[in-house]
Amino acid sequence: MAEPRPARPDEAATLRALVRAAYAVYVPRLGREPAPMTDDYAVRIAAGQAWILEEDGTPVGALILEDQPDGLLLYNIAVAPAAQGQGVGRRLLAFTEAEARRRGYGLLRLYTNEKMVENVAMYPRRGFTETHRGAEAGHRRVHFEKRL
Numbered sequence: 231m232a233e234p235r236p237a238r239p240d241e242a243a244t245l246r247a248l249v250r251a252a253y254a255v256y257v258p259r260l261g262r263e264p265a266p267m268t269d270d271y272a273v274r275i276a277a278g279q280a281w282i283l284e285e286d287g288t289p290v291g292a293l294i295l296e297d298q299p300d301g302l303l304l305y306n307i308a309v310a311p312a313a314q315g316q317g318v319g320r321r322l323l324a325f326t327e328a329e330a331r332r333r334g335y336g337l338l339r340l341y342t343n344e345k346m347v348e349n350v351a352m353y354p355r356r357g358f359t360e361t362h363r364g365a366e367a368g369h370r371r372v373h374f375e376k377r378l
Contacts, residue, residue: 232283232284236280237271242271245271248282249267249308252314264343264369279296290310291313291318291319302338327376327378337377338375340358342372342374358376
């Protein structure tokens with residue numbers, strides 16, 4: 231079973247398309263595009279923050295991981311619509327936890343929009359604890375962390 235790999239400079243458009251497809255379902259609910267849909271993936275790749283998971287040469291998942299002083303931030307996790315419900319998200323989360331440990335962190339953080347109720351309900355089932363809620367950049371966000 232493949233693991234995510236760092237995205238290559240020529241894959242910015244691939245990442246953007248995968249993320250846009252994965253998050254499209256939320257646009258009507260939020261009344262706007264979620265922040266990951268407008269991210270600059272060329273910049274993320276250049277910074278070494280972008281990861282792609284492929285199955286049989288097809289991108290099925292993506293991660294944006296940001297180093298922070300006291301932990302790793304999972305800024306974005308996206309699963310291609312055709313691959314949803316097949317354990318790709320769990321594999322991406324497991325990789326992220328392992329990567330955080332590899333980098334020497336004992337803490338993993340993430341946040342999601344409070345209207346993405348599926349995510350708000352799912353992260354506690356994966357061992358994350360809600361730390362707070364707040365408005366940032368016009369989005370209502372729910373923040374989570376997981377001690378590793």
